[in-house]
Every structure is written in structure tokens, then in C-alpha cells.
Amino acid sequence: MSEIQAVLCGYYGKGNGGDEALLVSMLEMLPPNVKPLVLSADPRATSKSYGVRSYDRMNSGAVIRALRESQVLILGGGSLIQDATSLRNSIYYGGLLGLAQQFGLQTIALAQGIGPLNKPLTRWIAKRAFGNCTAVSVRDPASAALLEGWGISCQMAPDPVWSMAATPVPEIANISRPKIAVTLRSHPKLTTERLDVLTRALVDLQAATDSQILLVPFQLTTDLDLAQQIQAELTDNSQVVTLTDPKQLKGLFQGVDLAIGMRYHSLIMAAAEGCKCWAIGYDPKVSKLMTEIDIPGWELADIPTDAGAISRSWQQHLTTGTALSWASLQTISRKSLAHKDLLTATLGKIASSQKVAD
Structure with missing residues (x-):
């Protein structure tokens, strides 16, 4: 040819x-x-x-x-x-x-x-x-x-990233405690007040579940400052994870128990690796994804003002929520x-x- x-x-x-x-x-x-x-x-x-x-x-x-x-x-x-x-x-x-x-x-x-x-x-x-x-x-x-x-x-x-191969990240996979990955990005609607309530909710979530919080900036220029700001309020059982290899970014979610994400592809990567997801919709594409694969969450403008209520919602999903089934993942990957x-x-x-x- x-x-x-x-x-x-x-x-x-x-x-x-x-x-x-x-x-x-x-x-x-x-x-x-x-x-x-x-x-x-x-x-x-x-x-x-x-x-x-x-x-x-x-x-x-x-x-x-x-x-x-x-x-x-x-x-x-x-x-x-x-x-x-x-x-x-x-x-x-x-x-x-x-x-x-x-x-x-x-x-x-x-x-x-x-x-x-x-x-x-x-x-x-x-x-x-x-x-x-x-x-x-x-x-x-x-x-x-x-x-x-x-x-x-x-x-x-479906988006082709569903079927992209993932590369494991051993230093993350070897963490024994429950793991919660968070991917936030700067946005006009992510006001100081909303960021503060989300941070307090994460502090409460970590204390209630004894989890390792992984703050994952998907774009360093817009996400890193947010991740570092939140991490400063958490205990030692937290870290900012900066990865530039897309396959490693996807592999990071292997074994993660809950992904809380604004980033569209963070939710796809997490769901594709069998992770429970909670979405914060800042853009129509995230809202569409929430509907298409039944991810619970809130629109950014509608986040509750009570940090305790947010944390309890996350705790309940961590305990009783479900990830996409293996059969569903195989179907989505094949269709992509x-x-x-x-x-x-x-x-x-x-x-x-x-x-x-x-």
C-alpha cells in the first residue's frame, strides 16, 4: 500500500x-x-x-x-x-x-x-x-x-481514550490504605467559597475514611496551584501526583477506590480502570458523560454549601456505590x-x- x-x-x-x-x-x-x-x-x-x-x-x-x-x-x-x-x-x-x-x-x-x-x-x-x-x-x-x-x-x-492502554504506576498501586483521586481545574465558577467548601469536605472525607488523597493535576499550568492549595490543608496521607505520560495518568487509577473529578478525561480514565466516580460538571461534555454512564455528582454551580453534606455523599458512594461492570467496560472499549x-x-x-x- x-x-x-x-x-x-x-x-x-x-x-x-x-x-x-x-x-x-x-x-x-x-x-x-x-x-x-x-x-x-x-x-x-x-x-x-x-x-x-x-x-x-x-x-x-x-x-x-x-x-x-x-x-x-x-x-x-x-x-x-x-x-x-x-x-x-x-x-x-x-x-x-x-x-x-x-x-x-x-x-x-x-x-x-x-x-x-x-x-x-x-x-x-x-x-x-x-x-x-x-x-x-x-x-x-x-x-x-x-x-x-x-x-x-x-x-x-465512545471517546477513544476508553480503549487506550494504561501503564501501571507502582508507587501508587503499592499504597495499602484506601485511595481517593481528585482532579480539579480552575474555572470562573470554582469560586474561592466553593473551593473552600470542597477542601473542607476532603479534609472530613480523609478523616472519616483514613484514605490516601491523591491530587492529580491534569494540566500543570491550570491545576497544580489548586492541588497544592488543597494538599496544604490535608494530613500527611496525601500527595500531589504530577504525571505527563497519558498512559501513566490512566494507569494511576488502577486500584483507586474513588475518583472525584472535574476533568472529562480523568473521569473516563478512572471509569475505564474500574474506579467509582463522582463528577463535578463544569462543562456540557462532563454533564453529558454523567448522563451517558450514570456517574453521580453535581454541576459546579450547584455544589452544596455544607462541607459535611458533601463529605457524607462521597462516603456513601465510596461504601455503597458501584463502578461500571466489567461487561459494560468491555462493551464501551470495543465500541470506541x-x-x-x-x-x-x-x-x-x-x-x-x-x-x-x-
Whole structure:
């Protein structure tokens, strides 16, 4: 089969564990005849971590060079085209898809979580960008319904991180006491008052359960200060765990008894490793996940003001709650491979047509 080069673009090189996990998943999906070229905010780190060529995502000359060298652009995965935070992401990724299509590249949007799209401009960008793609897959029913309403066909499957291999973390696995992992992130709705009540609830939870509290920043630039601030209020049976390898991040949850998380991919990783989960919804994607796999929790704006009530809810879930069954996990993991099947089939057709053209 003819060798082709594919540009991979997403929120890569920003130090976000979830997005790096998506990149690892994308790289694992590629057939042997496809050479990846990753657009990254930190191309040197990306090349070193994953053994791939990488160009600066904000260097227009480098981006154009990458497109001219390649036959395919793969957008994946995650909530890349949305306007919940700003218009910049939608303009960047929508513009990149449009530019690649103008250059004659086949474009594939993989494992997308589309929206929210509250503004007419972002809806227009999304409709145009996805409508001109060779193939599209999404990770949730709402994204599928949106595209189908626009007459754009797509494949729907769970997020690919569900099936990403995990690497055990022995120093965590060897802790004998109950383990509780906490993944919070900064957010305008995580006010000083809400952070204080969550911290007091964690102090109470630790005292009541004699647990080891693992504070896990998924993105050091936004999460580390929070983790350190909370850890300062806890006993010695706590630690801030900083991991940059996505597979280790997932492996950390092996043997963890309860994961309390804001981060979308922290909840997926924890659930995939058989951990009980409690969600704090700060974004529609987390709220959707809570509904899809029945994770208990609160919306960030609706967190109780009574630290004792929060702690008692966590204690009850730790004692009587259930994790996803092995059968459910196997089903979700198998279904998530549909993204790979779509990618393999599409790239196979592109390579075959490339060989004919040559």
C-alpha cells in the first residue's frame, strides 16, 4: 500500500493530560503506511515524547509547509470546535480544515465533541468545516444529532481514550490504605467559597475514611496551584501526583477506590480502570458523560454549601456505590474502536487512490 503523510492537529503540546491522551490514541490508530506530522504548541516536547515529526501549530509558514508535504489532515479529537470559552478555537480549527481542503488534502474529523455552538459564526464554521470532510466521527449523541440535522453523515462511538492502554504506576498501586483521586481545574465558577467548601469536605472525607488523597493535576499550568492549595490543608496521607505520560495518568487509577473529578478525561480514565466516580460538571461534555454512564455528582454551580453534606455523599458512594461492570467496560472499549475502523478504512481508500495517481 502506498505510503502517505497525515497532519494531526488538536489541542496538543499544551500539557493537558486528556488532549495528550487523545494524541496517543490517534497515533495508535494510524496504519503502518501512514507517517504522522503533528501540529503542536510545543513541537520539541511532542517529538521527544512520541517519536514523531512535529511543527509549531501557530507558525503559519510551518503549518503551510506541513500541509503541502501531506495528503491528509486529521482533526482529533475532543471539543475543538465550540464557543463556550472563545471563538478562537473554532476559527483556528475550522480555518485549518478549510485551508487543507483548499490545498487538496483529504480531511478527517475524528472523535469530535462538537459544541456548544451558541453564536451564528461558530455554527457556520462548524457546518462548513465538517460538511467538507471526507469522514467524520463523534463521541456523543448530541454531536451526532447536530451533524445529522445538517445532513452530515458521521460515525458515533465512545471517546477513544476508553480503549487506550494504561501503564501501571507502582508507587501508587503499592499504597495499602484506601485511595481517593481528585482532579480539579480552575474555572470562573470554582469560586474561592466553593473551593473552600470542597477542601473542607476532603479534609472530613480523609478523616472519616483514613484514605490516601491523591491530587492529580491534569494540566500543570491550570491545576497544580489548586492541588497544592488543597494538599496544604490535608494530613500527611496525601500527595500531589504530577504525571505527563497519558498512559501513566490512566494507569494511576488502577486500584483507586474513588475518583472525584472535574476533568472529562480523568473521569473516563478512572471509569475505564474500574474506579467509582463522582463528577463535578463544569462543562456540557462532563454533564453529558454523567448522563451517558450514570456517574453521580453535581454541576459546579450547584455544589452544596455544607462541607459535611458533601463529605457524607462521597462516603456513601465510596461504601455503597458501584463502578461500571466489567461487561459494560468491555462493551464501551470495543465500541470506541469504531473510530479506528473508520480511520483505517478512510486512509486505506486514500492510499489506494494515491497509488493509482502515482
